[in-house]
Ligand SMILES: Nc1ncnc2c1ncn2[C@@H]1O[C@H](COP(=O)(O)OP(=O)(O)OP(=O)(O)O)[C@@H](O)[C@H]1O
């Protein structure tokens with residue numbers, strides 16, 4: 532196990548899908564066969580027999596994958612934590628099924644990108660959190676954090692939680708950096724987080740036009756991600772230590 536990366540957000544809606552898709556496009560352009568996964572998706576649409584996850588479709592299209600059923604084995608309609616959704620819907624999350632799907636993707640692809648559900652401490656089942664799933668899949672994490680005010684606190688809380696739970700952090704990407712008129716927080720947050728944690732900052736993804744997960748629009752994501760994000764830390768085989776933290 533452990534062939535790829537688990538993309539974690541400091542919160543829900545912070546850009547995990549966008550970053551996962553950009554990463555998939557960039558790695559593909561480098562010649563890797565990239566598989567994608569959103570193991571549990573909530574807030575899905577469609578009929579009960581055929582629930583569709585916008586995130587899974589977006590990732591699937593970005594990576595040009597071939598094995599749709601493996602991409603998102605568990606889908607729920609209600610936009611709540613999986614442990615809550617399964618009480619109200621006719622589906623139970625089975626971790627072994629997720630592990631099997633992930634292992635099959637590892638068999639088909641060189642590198643597998645798994646998008647998290649909300650943040651690290653979202654319960655998938657009672658007392659089984661996203662962080663537990665990451666450990667069970669044996670993957671290191673990439674943290675996505677909005678660049679603005681609050682980034683230091685939210686990023687350090689996520690880093691702390693990851694360390695406590697024995698996860699390996701490969702780096703941090705800051706999202707939605709304005710192209711002009713940076714606030715002081717936006718200008719300084721990446722450097723401050725690096726100084727406080729010692730973790731690699733892989734870069735900042737700017738606010739982009741024509742980017743829409745629900746309507747599967749990619750705009751210039753592939754090109755901008757390739758130009759602005761340094762993904763070499765992700766590809767290093769050795770774990771990234773948290774130095775000076
Ligand atoms: N850099 C960006 N520029 C413009 N829009 C962005 C950017 N990053 C994210 N968005 C927009 O913000 C919304 C949330 O982003 P995204 O879906 O990637 O978040 P998420 O962390 O995956 O959310 P969820 O927790 O629901 O999975 C999307 O509609 C997306 O289009």
Ligand SMILES: [Mg+2]
Pocket residue numbers: 547548549586646
């Ligand atoms: Mg998402």
